[in-house]
Amino acid sequence: MPQKKIVVIGGGIAGLCTAVYARKCGYRAEVLEMSHTPGGLASSWRRGDYTFxxxxxxxxxxxxxSAFHSRWQEVFDIEKLTFVDQKEYACMENERGDALHIYTDVDRMEQELLNRAPEDAAEIRHLASAVRRLAKLPMPDPDEPLLTALRSLPAIGLLRAFSRMTIAEYGRRFRNPLLRAFFGEGEGAELSALALVFSLAWMSEHNAGYAIGGSQAIIRLIVENLHNLGGELRLGAKVERIVVADDTAIGVRLAGGEFIPADWVISAADGRATIYGMLGGMYADRAINNTYATLKPFSSYLQVSLGLARDLSSQPAFVTRILDAPLAVDPGTQVSRVSFRFFHFDPTFAPPGKTAVTCFLPTRQFEYWTALERDPEQYHAEKQRVADAVIDILERRLPGLRAAIEVVDVSTPATVFRYTGNWQGGMEGWLLTPSTGFRPLQRDLPGLHRFMMAGQWVMPGGGLPSGLMTARAAIRSACKQDGLPFLPGLVAAPGNRAA
Ligand SMILES: Cc1cc2nc3c(=O)[nH]c(=O)nc-3n(C[C@H](O)[C@H](O)[C@H](O)COP(=O)(O)OP(=O)(O)OC[C@H]3O[C@@H](n4cnc5c(N)ncnc54)[C@H](O)[C@@H]3O)c2cc1C
Structure with missing residues (x-):
């Protein structure tokens, strides 16, 4: 029997994982990625001596x-990565010199918070206890709904309580201003409180480390494994159309006209572009239209990246600074806090004695930035204005820093869209809210055969794990429909190619 071929649209984490699973199960697999580097949002870029x-x-x-470690071993050799477990989840500070450290070690976190905010003692103890209990639970897995439900039974009351409120609602239980600020404001605070408590839980268990080399270190290893398995990754290949005959996906057409036939088409690209663009909206029923009309995606963002000729290893890795005066990101966005990442913990990002620093600024003004991009002079000037404002904030925190700046780089929602095609330059798919829960969305479309979707647009909350989980679920379903055994195996050693 000739092998069936799966064409995967998009070489982000979800598309790459899909192709790895496809090869392991005996399909031919080709990933079509429109950019010239794989990874999608899982990305970094090099500027001079620095990686951002x-x-x-x-x-x-x-x-x-851990359960998820074994899952990653199915798609790449995770043992090749070196992980750093951060001591702090975040450092909250204001411009008057007050700082609150949220430690990842749950006992230390509890003690520090009790010392700093005795008025919130009861809630602090409740939070610490929830973190300890959830640390033992596996992440909800759409591929194993029954098993997930069973494993979650001991903590069902806790899970229900946290999943029914937003982070903002939970934060209102606390009185200390910096602790309240930790629970955020604006859109991030609309997320389900469960997402935050789970992330604290995983960090306290040393199960949510940072991989040296960043997201591209992970992507490189998945691509390496895909090649070892005999899968193909084609870069600079933009899919314009999913070709359908008799309500069956039979292949894709690339920009430029080339037709690539397939037995299955799996899109791991932006959901809206897939359903309404590549398929022309032909298979969008009321439920799908409703999803795309009502669910709220994550915002987009600007990233100001700075290369600093200064050793900043005494700084916390992640700082959220609450501002005395708001910063105007663009005409529709003012932020009253900014987050900095000091990448001193990753020696691959800057030479010794120097540090890569990034600042994240959320915005939903996608049209503003894409329109501005058409006027390069104005676009550049506006990026410079935002960078200057961020540098001023940093200079107030670390006097003299301005003189150490070697590189300034600003990406905008227009950049995110250009590199990933995600709707309005979105950073992570759909917000995970009390109403979405951890339930995955439909991966197939009504009436369309031999087609599925994977990635952050079918799993609220997005994130790298959702890429793997949705990829696994899609290939498992393809195997079932084709009467093939689903063989996820563990990582394939070089030379151990699938038949
Ligand atoms: C600032 C930020 C911080 C984050 N932090 C974390 C974190 O700490 N941990 C974590 O787990 N996750 C994190 N995430 C989320 C994570 O990066 C994403 O959810 C995940 O990478 C999404 O993967 P994906 O494959 O579903 O989609 P994408 O990465 O968007 O991949 C889609 C791919 O499809 C390609 N494509 C689109 N259209 C076409 C087309 N027509 N033809 C061919 N190719 C096409 C795109 O170029 C892209 O490569 C973060 C994201 C951001 C932005």
């Missing part, structure tokens, strides 16, 4: 022996 990471804060499954 945009994605990776932490990877669930970094702890050997």
């Amino acid at each position: 990471e945009t994605c990776l804060h932490w990877l669930l499954g970094s702890k050997p022996g």
Whole structure:
């Protein structure tokens, strides 16, 4: 029997994982990626001596022996990565010199918070206890709904309580201003409180470490494994159309006209572009239209990246600074806090004695930035204005820093869209809210055969693990429909090619 071929649209983490699973199960697999580098949002870029990471804060499954670690071993050799477990989840500070450290070690976190905010003692103890209990639970897995439900039974009350409120609602239980600020404001605070408590839980378990080399170190290893398995990754290949005959996906057409036939088409690209663009909206029923009309995606963002000729290893890795006066990101966005990442913990990002620093600024003004990009002079000037404002904030925190700046780089929502095609330059798919829960969305479309979707647009909350989980679920379903055994195996050693 000739092998069936799966064409995967998009070479982000979800598309790459899909192709790895496809090869392991005996399909021919070709990933079509429109950019000239794989990874999608899991990306970084080099400017002079510095590498600027945009994605990776932490990877669930970094702890050997954990359930998700084994999942990653199915798609790449995770043992080749070196993980750093941060001591602090975040440092909250204001411009008057007050700082609150949220430690990743749950006992230390509890003690520090009790010392700093005795008025919140009861809630602090409740939070610490929830973190300890959830640390033992595996992440909800759409591929194993029954098993997930069973494993979650001991903590069902806790899970329900946290999943029914937003981070903002939970934060209102606390009185200390910096602790309240930790629970955020604006859109991040609309997320389900469960997402935050789970991330604290995984970090306390050393199961959500940062991989040295950032997200591209992970992507490189997945691509390496895909090649070892005999899968193909084609870069600079933009899919314009999913070709359908008799309500069956039979291949894709690239920009430029080339037709690539397939037995299955799996899109791991932007959901809206797939359903309404590549398929022309032909298979969008009321439920799908409703999803795309009502669910709220994550915002986009600007990233100001600075290369600093200064050793900043005494700084916390992640700082959120609450501003005395708001910063105008663009005409529709003012932020009253900014987050900095000091990448002193990753020696591959800057030469010794120097530090790569990034600042994340959320915005939903996609049209503003894409229109501005058409006027290069104005676009450049506006990026410079935002960079200057961020540098002023940093200079107030670390006087004299301005003189050490060697590189300034600003990416905008227009940049994110250009490199990933995600709707309005979105950073992570759909917000995971009390109403979405951890339930995956439909991966197939009504009436269309031999087609599925994977990635952050079918799993609210997005993130790298959702790429793997949705890829696994898609290939498992393809195997079932084709009467093939689903063989995820563990990582294939070089030379151990699938038949
Ligand atoms: C600032 C930031 C911080 C984050 N932090 C973390 C973190 O710490 N931990 C974590 O787990 N996750 C994190 N994430 C989320 C994570 O990066 C994403 O959810 C995940 O990478 C999404 O993967 P994906 O494959 O679903 O989509 P994408 O990465 O968007 O990949 C889609 C791919 O499809 C390609 N494509 C689109 N259209 C076409 C087409 N027509 N033809 C061919 N190719 C096409 C794109 O170029 C892209 O490569 C973060 C994200 C951001 C932005």
